[in-house]
Amino acid sequence: MNKPIKNIFMQGAINPSFIADSIAKHASKKDIGAHSIFLGQVRADVIEDKTVVAIEYTAYENLALQKMHELREELFTKYDLSCMHVHHSLGKVKAGELCLFVFTSSKHRQTAINACEEIVERIKAELPVWGKEIFEDQSHQWKVNN
Template sequence: MKKKYPFLEGAIPIEFISEIIQSHTHDNNIGGHSIFLGQVRADIIEEKEVEGIEFTSYQEMAIEKLIQIRKEIFTKYDLLCMHVHHSLGLVKKGGVCLFVFTSSKHRKPAILACDELVERIKKELPIWGKEIFSDSSYQWKENKQ
């Protein structure tokens, strides 16, 4: 697993997610966490099944924009911690491609911050997904809500 914050090559391993969650169990100030896992679906589009999504990004711009979003979210919500990781390269159906984790003293700020982070990542970060079909054809993915 090659990593260049916030990007990971390929699917985000469940062990990686588990380690991050486990590392926060010793912080006695945290009262709530919110977690979002984005997973590649095996959608059927025009009678073809999605086998995976190949993610690309303008990494420097995405990192700069994510730093800005993080600052704004930390200012808006009373958070103690935030993690954001997104896949690059091919993620096969069933694989996790986005991991967002927020922590706060109380559940509400963590939940609201996590939700806003996911929405802003989808709308503002220069990350693109190419859906790869079972017949090796592809199409660029549209972000939907």
Template sequence: MALDKREEDTWVLLTDEQLSINDATSFVVCSSTGAVSVFVGTTRDLFEGKKVVKLQYEAYTPMAVKKIKKVCQDIRVKWPVHRIAVLHRLGVVSVSEASVIIAISSIHRQEAIEAVHYCIDMLKAQVPIWKKELYEDGNETWKENKECWWAVSST
């Protein structure tokens, strides 16, 4: 299952296929680009002493795409960026594979770097994509992003 929304200056992809850093960076580069900033989130093999063998991602896809596009619009208001690519895996993601790739281009590096940082934070906080860690011992845990408003305890 894949949802690929590619426009002239914004590419949003949710897919169960492996992600390509080359595709993301190729999309964002244009003739006036002086900087490309890229974030790649990968599946790690250990969490709090537990051996992780894979992750599983699920999403409410129509809402996820809508929220990602809103984050991209917000980025364009805050920084003079050229192009934005937000690619996210769904389904099973093995250790060392990319779960998310964000690539943003601009004239200067500072804008691209700040925009990528903002994008990953907002993606985790606002976009309905959920992650389950599957462990070597057969146990599994749905993970809660600490950035989400609903994850903040009201004590």
């Protein structure tokens, strides 16, 4: 049976209350011993004397969702995970706001930590998602991932 492809994209910033609610929903899952969470936040970088005030995220959504589905399946095979949740912003996210939320759960902490770290790195390297840095003067440039 093929698992359905999950939509990881959300419009705008990821609200901290959404994250808290996601964590709270796991209290009833008594076989989980560890969670690892990564939160990506937009920085107010200064580039050539201009400050980033927001990043506008775009994606080739169908391809990104298919790739994320493949990554999810691969990591569930590689690690003994109870669950994995990934949420990525699309649209404009202001400096200081959250744009990526990755949440892995397992029986043991090292498994959750390793899976979380790997999925974050692979999302950055393999998903067709792009960020356009918007400066205070409304000029912009494509962001280089680092």
